[in-house]
Amino acid sequence: MGNVIGIGASPKRKEDQRFLTGRGNYVSDIKRPGMTAGVFVRSPHGHAVLRGIDKSAVLAAPGVIAVLTGEDVAADKLGSLPCGWGISDAQGVPMKEPPFPMLAQGKVRFVGDMVAFVIAETPEQANAAAELLSVDYEVLPSVVGVLEAVRPGAPQLFDDVPNNICCDWELGDKAAVETAFRKAAHVAKLSLVNNRLIGNPMEPRAAVAEYEPGTDRFTLWTTSQFPHVVRFLMGALVLNIPQHKLRVVAPDVGGGFGVKQFHYGEEAVITWAAKRVHRPIKWVASRSEGYVSDRHGRDHVTEAELALDETGKFLAFRVNTLANMGGYLSTFGPNIPTNLYGPLLGGVYTTPAIYCNVKVVFTNTVPVDAYRGAGRPEATFVLERMVDVAASEMGIDRVEIRRRNMIPKEAYPYQTPVLVQYDSGDPMGCLDGALVAADVKSFGVRKAASASKGKFRGLGYSTYVEACGLAPSRFAGRLGARGGLYESATVRVHPTGQVTVMIGTHNHGQGHETTFAQIVSEKLGVSFEDVDIVFGDTDRVQFGMGTYGSRSLVVGGAALSKATDKVIVKGKKIAAHLLEAAEVDIQFEAGKFSVAGTDRIKTFEEIAGAAYVPHNYPLEVLEPGLEEQAYYDPVNFTYPGGCHIAEVEVDPETGTVTLVNYTAVDDVGTVINPMIVEGQLHGGIVQGVGQALFENAVYDESSGQLLSGSLMDYCMPRADHMPMMKVATHSTLCTHTPMGVKGCGEVGTIGSPAAVINAVVDALSHLGVTHVDMPATPNRIWRLLQNASLPVAAE
């Protein structure tokens, strides 16, 4: 018995000791004997034919060991980078899925597309040699925007993908929606852009690869959120390496946000190359390289229409979106703007009919894939902006129109018209809580105070729900997933009672080493310090799908909970034998097995000891040892949600928007560690505020050059952009996860952009402004004010 720290406590994070004292072990810290340095040569053009590559100058440069190109990949008959999801159009025609070679073949399709890999003795030599590669490009016109890409006559990325449309996807009952629109008392319309984002995890991507001829085994250390999936995709589908001959390790990883949940060509190239040169190789991306190769996020252009009756009840919602895929299909690419978008368009409302069409479009840009929230922030933004536009047009208060349409708490489980069934929730409770916490009642006083300083103040709401805990495999399979989405955990109890957990999720900032230890500490009654969580190594962890989609606690935690329960079941059998009682009479509580109604007990340590020294042990019916494993496949998504209220002040002289107050009341189900949940909400909200006010990936339309290609031009949110946030939870329990948890990793990012933009529009509504595209930069706001119907208030 020791220091039990269980569910609901907020111990300091176990992992922070090593991070804060500089003892983390990141990929770029890894050094292998005889290690070489690899550098990728990337396309400087958005779109070009590769007419030829002359390696000779590079090969002659000092220290160069090898230069590999797409021709070498083709000669070795390696596979294309696979897409993990296959979606189809309304007729069931599969999406166009052109090959994505790990080094470009025939053509380059975005600035940053990989053309060659140069391996040299040192990074300096590799960098210097890489500059000598002579590539004969025939530059073609680029197309970077979705509207332009689908126009007749637009540059075509692939010969067999007409109009650059990968898939013309739809969801919902189109006819029912049309009928509802014909009967509507009011139709509100909105056109909007969901801006393109770049994830910018603090640690750039990196990889080290090694081949051991003695065992014919490969090891890849990579900055990944899902090493087992990389092993499968890369080993089985790209490099033809049997799974047992490939070890993938994702050690400490400095942030992911989705950017590191894909199988990247760099991983395949470096692993393949390590065997070719018979030397370990390290590659570490520079920040600039990350900008043109880390998968980007969002990038939608949308037209939406909401049909309402005369009382403001939503009758039908119709959404048409063009979604940018970039130059190739990334691992989850086509799934994000379709399956993770359309099913969320019901939001927390009772809208009976919804139709969504998404054209998934190739352009000469970095491939687009999941970024924190992934599809759900886009859906929430369309819906929550639409609600405000409708309220304003119909003269109904924004809170009141939400109340009139909200799913009441009693109506759960609630089947939406867009596939998903919400198991639990209380959106009205979150709204009521947030109204009080944000002190909405006295907003008028604050607005008047701002006005006296010549500033415009606005308040914005976002009442939202999301779907996470990815994912029920069978359901996902019907939607096009090509893999399972369960999770696994092994609980290994050592002879002395300490516990090592092997889990298939990956901790890269979320605090899993703490949260999962709390679950074990609570359930087994062992000391919090006596539990270690192992992840990120395919040789140590049985299997796993990794961390993304707010799934680690929901799916991984459930597997852990199940495995822990199995340990208790076995422990009871051992205790029954030792205590000479019937198994049904054994109780387990607070780390002690006891015979019900007696004072006869065995501690958890005693049982563990007996399991490993089975002298007095029921060997005829029970195996020695105390180690259990569980796989968990969820029966449904989980549906966290809540109400976010943003308050902004706009300086009409400069157009600057300042976020002055932020309140979030979220339903994330059971909270294991309140401090960690609060941190996740804070971080998520800041990223959403980043999208709303600052971040924007901008391409030059003709050349396909990324203009916002560094932190000097891509504005990340900073501490001084943020007010002190008020964050609270108003939880209903998930009805189908073992602990009632719902997940909290993405809610902040999903709820916040709409709240912020609704606040900006509110601040400017007296000038006739009805919509502001993200990011609401000073330049953009100033221009809106120049064009606004009323003169800007003078000083």
Place this chain on the structure above:
Amino acid sequence: MKLFAYHQPDQIPDAAKLLTSIEDSKLVAGGMTLIPTLKQRLASPVALVDLSKLGNLKGITDDGATITIGAMTPHAVVAASKLVQSKIPGLAALASMIGDPAVRRRGTIGGSVANNDPAADYPAGVLGLGAGIVTSTREIAADKFFLGLFETALEPSEIITAIRFPVPLKAGYAKFKAPASRYALVGVFVAKFADGVRLAVTGAGSGVFRVPPMEAALSQNFDPSAIAAIKIDTDGLTSDIHAEADYRAHLVTIMAKRAVDAALS
């Protein structure tokens, strides 16, 4: 980064000689622009001549009618200087707004002025105050020093040793920070002297420039209202992904008013 030779002379003539004798050599002061450029392999000088060991290039002296700041004085020192704060508070304020704390500890006034980045802060203060740029060979008036995008009147082997600032009656700086880089999207420095007002703008165009109509108006009436109606022509102003030229022009007037406010407060 590519390999280069590194020299650390302790006499100014030695530094000048190294610059002349080694083709493709560069001076490094704080290195806040040069080092990132080297790391990105955008520049590859054969040799760097480090100014940090040269004597007498650091520190701030009070000469009564002028304040002299040694070229190797970091921004943080200027910002925290009681002397600068009392004699030219606008200049101390400007120094406190440059970059971030790390940049302000390393970056130097001489390096900033010699680099003449079109969005740097110091050029606005130097031109706005009509300072003298003291070099290894002469003193150059600010009005003759800044020649446009990254160009100055410095000869190839000439080294800035100090900046001499006339003490104004009042001075103020207002900066609208570029959202990502926090360089000046538009920065305006205004200084009132007994014989008139000088006003210099950074960030808006390809280099720092003065605005004579605003100077004339403020010389008559040193109050924000005097320039509220003066618009700047967009010709020659920068348009980029953060701000188009007309927005920058608008900001010049707004920031000029705020600079006057700052000078008066």
